[in-house]
Amino acid sequence: MQLTFLGTSSGVPTRSRNVSSIALRLPQRAEVWLFDCGEGTQHQILRSDVKISQITRIFVTHMHGDHIYGLMGLLASCGLAGNPSRIDIYGPPKLSDYLQACRRYSQTHFSYPVKVHTVRPGMLFEDDNYTVHCAPLTHRVPAFGYRVSEKDKPGRFDxxxxxxxxxxxxxxxxxxxxxxxxxxxxxxxxxxxxxCGDPQVGRSFAYCTDTIYCDEAVELATDADVLIHEATFAHQDAEMAYQRLHSTSTMAAQTALAAGVKQLIMTHFSPRYAPGNSIVLDDLLTEAQAIFPNTVMAHDFYTHTIPRRKTKQMAGVSS
Structure with a gap:
């Protein structure tokens, strides 16, 4: 499981950061699952090692433009990049209406099946290797966090x-x-x-944005290997975060701590913390690490591979 950050800014793009999108690469399946698709995402994909032709699933957290404005353009391009057999899209109510309106008024026709799933809390998807769950977050519009869990695999057969x-x-x-x-x-x-040898313990990550600190995010991320959480504001701007229902760096760290995750990756940063201002992004990182030390700050094209874990050695068998 490899995560590539295609956009890490909030609201609007900057010269160094595009708006929200993350690609989960599953090399053994030659698949890419996309989480959010802000404006310009397909340009970011072209600048990365992610292959548009491998996109099979797209998960949308909510209907704000910095998370969906790139979706229609990407879907139109996918048919030209390798004619995928099918793309499944998961998201909140009105996502299907939005895409239907885009197709109707732009007279866009897909050359492959596109299925839109309206999400509800609970398990959205399961196959032999993975499950995907979602939970409601606390934002100005209906928003959902997602958790991808890899199923355990038996060890090598002797x-x-x-x-x-x-x-x-x-x-x-x-x-x-x-x-x-x-x-x-x-x-x-x-x-x-x-x-069998040591079983391969399944890996997991949770993606929570946009939201203020909430119990649902903690529950969704419990014991995950990685929590990707928005950190739009510095702790000093907590009042603004409460007004806009976004998280501070300290809220992201508190969520990671309460959930018992192994690593926190912060994203979705306000452009107000650009270099030269009184508060910069390094200050947000320092704030978070004071609460949850194993915190990193994502940047565009940052890639993180979730390592495998092993359980204790299994007991032998007697003949």
Whole structure:
């Protein structure tokens, strides 16, 4: 799981930061899942290692322009970049109406299926490898945070050991690889997990923007490997954050601390903290790290690979 930040500014782009978009790259599946799609996102993709032709899912947090104005242009370009078989889009109410109006008035026709899913709190998607959940956030319009969780995978199956135990090859191996308990023809009971190495623990990340500090974000991010959280304002501007229902750097850090995540990545910064002003972005980073030390500040094209974790060594099997 590799995250590439395509835009890290809030409200409007700056010379160094575009508006919101993050790409989740799943190399083993040759897929890209996009989170938000602000104006200019497809230009940012062209400047990155992300491939437009691999986009299969797009998750939209809310209907503000700095999160959706690039969506229609990107969808129109996707058909020209490799004719995807299908793109699924997830987002709040009115997203489908917005896209239908864009298509109607621009007379745009997609050469591939586009399915829009109106999200509700809970699980949105599940397949053999991943689940995606969402939760409501606290903002001026309906907004949702997303969590992507990779399912645990069994460790490497020890074929040599299975052979020494006299386990016949064939369908039984497949069951043992999946960690099932199998009764052999001779009556022995073999637990497949005892013939596998350390399981690969699934990774996870949560994406929370736009929102003020809220319990729903904490619950969504609980125990995640990475929390991506907006930090629009410095702590000094907390009153403005409350008025606009955005987070400060300290709110992002408090969310990470309460959720028990392993790393916090801050994004969605107000342009008011440009170099030369009385408060700059490094000050926001210092504020957050005072509460949650394992905090980094994203910039456009920043890439973060979520490392795998392992559980303790499994116990052996007796023959």
């Amino acid at each position: 074929v040599t050991r299975a052979t020494k135990l006299g386990i016949p090859s064939g369908p039984i191996y497949g069951r043992l690889k999946r960690g099932e308990v199998v009764e052999l023809p001779d009556g022995r009971i073999i637990n497949g997990t005892d013939l």
